[in-house]
Amino acid sequence: MHYQAKQLSCKRGRKTLFSELSFELQAGQLLLIEGHNGAGKTSLLKLLTGLRMPEAGEILWQSRSIHDAHNDFRSKLSWLGHQNPLKDEQSALENLHTLSSFRPRNSISLTDALQEVKLGHAKHAQVKTFSAGMKRRLSLASLLVANTQLWILDEPQAALDKDGVALYESLAKQHLENDGMIVMTSHHPLNLPADRVQRLALGV
């Protein structure tokens, strides 16, 4: 597996956020995108998912442009933005069911995934009773039930407490060990084996 960006540039209005940005990611590796607020981290992630078109440059999945091979690419991709795509009036289990229908499923059951993120006790509670950290955990649970190789995550650790961050790190580690790939942004220190992590600094 092979994911690559070549000479990307991005503009918001008249301001150039970044230009001639390139990287290459192999199976089992994580790309950590760092930068101050407004440096263009979220914009870059949206380019990488294919939601937005780059001003210049191209993004390749298995050596094919993600816009040409978008069906193949999308079936391998899990995207999580900084918002949680959850409905307040639905229970955790119902929300996870909806989220799981967006991506190819693996064999892990929804209940097991909720246990994994420590929400097993609250699976029938409506999400409006959840704290911000619990909502984030529920969104992360949707990654566990999907059979996708590439995770693109916008601040996955936002709103998580210490245990939550450790939980996320163990999920990420597991995913990388299974030859997955992760592209993520973060403001927190990331405790993962250094040989698996590439860093990319924006706005310097």
Add this chain to the structure above:
Amino acid sequence: MSSLWSLIRRDLLLAYRRRGEVGNALIFFGLVVLLFPIGIGASETLLAQIAPGLIWIAALLATLMSLDSLFKEDYQDGTLEQWTLSPHSLVAFVWARLISHWLITALPLVAVAPVLALTLNLPADAIGVLLLSLLLGTPVLMFVGAIGVALTTGLQKSSLLLPLLVLPFYIPVLIFGASAVEVSASGWSAAGQLYILAGLFVLGLTLAPFAVASALKVSVSQ
């Protein structure tokens, strides 16, 4: 196909759990129609004369009012991005959304319209045509309106833009809908007007979801 039904089921369930907000359009519709006789005096012949137009205008404005929420929540919480990036078609999503939105907001209007028509002294013979015209017309209002909503969803302040954008396209529906009821109230056949509404209905049902899906793609990529 199964994702389509599960989405409609999700929407209906959500609507049931937030009953309070969902009734707004219906209450607005009822209030406008019931306040009118108080405002202009309850002369039976006058009321019967204005009933078709009044009910249709109220239904149109109630539909327009309900449109704002069509994609807003899914846009803000990121569900729309998930759909766009999923292997499912965005057109199917739009279809399901429109069908459930019609069931939730417009069907109740159609159901109470006959009762309101009777309070306005509309001849009982015209009630069947009123029902039929609303059944054909309200989906058209929703389909056309959805294109406008999809275009304005990504904008921060769009409250007045939407009516400006879609009202011109609502005028034909209003003219043919109200005139169908009026003609049948005076004892003539309303077939012509109903056929035109049916034609618009088919056009909207088959073409609008594609336009809405393309517009949503633009909104999501902002």
